[in-house]
Amino acid sequence: AAVDLGPYRHFMQKEIHEQPRALADTLEGALNSQLNLTDLWGTQAPEIFKDVDSVLFLASGTSHYATLVGRQWLESIAGIPAQTELGHEYRYRDSIPNPRQLIVTLSQSGETLDTFEALKRAKELGHEYTLSICNVAESAIPRASALRFLTRAGPEIGVASTKAFTTQLAALYLLAISLAKAQGRLDADAQAGHLDALRQLPGSVQHALNLEPQIQGWAARFAGKEHALFLGRGLHYPIALEGALKLKEISYIHAEAYPAGELKHGPLALVDSNMPVVVIAPNDRLLEKVAANMQEVHARGGELYVFTDADSHFSASEGIHVLRLPRHTGLLSPVVHVIPVQLLAYHAALVKGTDVDRPRNLAKAVTVE
Numbered sequence: 412a413a414v415d416l417g418p419y420r421h422f423m424q425k426e427i428h429e430q431p432r433a434l435a436d437t438l439e440g441a442l443n444s445q446l447n448l449t450d451l452w453g454t455q456a457p458e459i460f461k462d463v464d465s466v467l468f469l470a471s472g473t474s475h476y477a478t479l480v481g482r483q484w485l486e487s488i489a490g491i492p493a494q495t496e497l498g499h500e501y502r503y504r505d506s507i508p509n510p511r512q513l514i515v516t517l518s519q520s521g522e523t524l525d526t527f528e529a530l531k532r533a534k535e536l537g538h539e540y541t542l543s544i545c546n547v548a549e550s551a552i553p554r555a556s557a558l559r560f561l562t563r564a565g566p567e568i569g570v571a572s573t574k575a576f577t578t579q580l581a582a583l584y585l586l587a588i589s590l591a592k593a594q595g596r597l598d599a600d601a602q603a604g605h606l607d608a609l610r611q612l613p614g615s616v617q618h619a620l621n622l623e624p625q626i627q628g629w630a631a632r633f634a635g636k637e638h639a640l641f642l643g644r645g646l647h648y649p650i651a652l653e654g655a656l657k658l659k660e661i662s663y664i665h666a667e668a669y670p671a672g673e674l675k676h677g678p679l680a681l682v683d684s685n686m687p688v689v690v691i692a693p694n695d696r697l698l699e700k701v702a703a704n705m706q707e708v709h710a711r712g713g714e715l716y717v718f719t720d721a722d723s724h725f726s727a728s729e730g731i732h733v734l735r736l737p738r739h740t741g742l743l744s745p746v747v748h749v750i751p752v753q754l755l756a757y758h759a760a761l762v763k764g765t766d767v768d769r770p771r772n773l774a775k776a777v778t779v780e
């Protein structure tokens with residue numbers, strides 16, 4: 412059935428605003444079942460999850476960026492070593508298969524050829540533990556996997572992925588706590604704590620969406636720029652990558668993302684008053700480190716646009732613009748901090764008058780090599 416735009420101008424805008432609902436729907440099964448592994452992942456899940464000794468994520472594009480967050484959650488929550496690789500790289504290199512490794516593919520469409528071929532290659536190498544996290548039930552990648560989890564974002568029409576990304580993150584968090592549970596590393600209190608944090612998530616995302624008018628003001632200033640730099644650290648480096656990708660895809664502004672600690676090893680040479688620098692700076696244990704990186708930019712005349720949390724100490728001053736998200740959401744913070752960078756890209760593209768839902772040269776699902 413055709414999807415209706417409703418009151419929105421673009422599908423991308425509609426999909427950004429649907430995120431609280433998409434997250435609630437995606438999390439519903441886990442919250443109602445108190446994390447029942449069979450219901451969530453498939454009948455073989457308890458057995459496979461118990462035996463898994465490591466995880467390899469395979470994906471492309473925005474889905475790949477989700478895995479960069481997921482990998483960190485797996486190690487910190489489940490204590491399971493996790494790596495991530497682009498499908499088209501994995502497919503053509505020699506690798507050492509490990510039958511106890513869980514191969515996790517992430518794909519909104521379930522049809523991306525690079526990811527599908529990487530999964531086939533893993534199976535050829537002897538991997539039997541395969542899990543697909545996907546937004547389209549009847550698609551190639553989940554069909555070829557032993558276990559599957561469907562995100563419930565609903566149809567995503569805009570080429571630039573938004574609600575698929577945040578629901579993938581929700582699924583990855585569920586994967587981390589599910590693996591911890593299967594391996595006896597999650598007591599009842601810890602499980603209740605994680606589920607409670609997930610229950611709050613749609614509300615926190617809604618609070619972030621409410622910042623749209625302020626972000627619109629920032630976007631107007633970006634639209635005239637040719638380049639932008641995005642910085643983040645730890646769990647938020649992938650959010651910087653995603654912010655830069657969104658800006659490139661739909662506004663055609665050249666944007667690059669760096670882990671903020673890497674600034675001094677090269678990109679600092681680019682910083683001047685024409686280079687807006689977006690900083691994802693939540694109130695986590697890396698805040699002081701990020702603040703020092705911001706100082707390096709400020710000292711070189713760079714214009715800073717900082718997304719932080721209500722309780723952090725930054726204040727705006729000449730050349731430093733600050734927007735605060737209403738509350739810090741701990742390990743789940745990347746899900747909330749991606750919202751403002753999605754909105755920034757959307758509004759910059761609106762000012763530039765690009766074809767937001769169908770950017771030039773790009774396709775929604777890339778089924779060729």
Ligand code: G6P
Pocket residue numbers: 471472473474517518519520521522523526570571572773774775776777
């Ligand atoms: C294309 C789309 C991206 C998407 C990527 C992976 O490049 O334009 O938005 O992130 O494919 O798609 P998938 O469906 O596998 O998540």
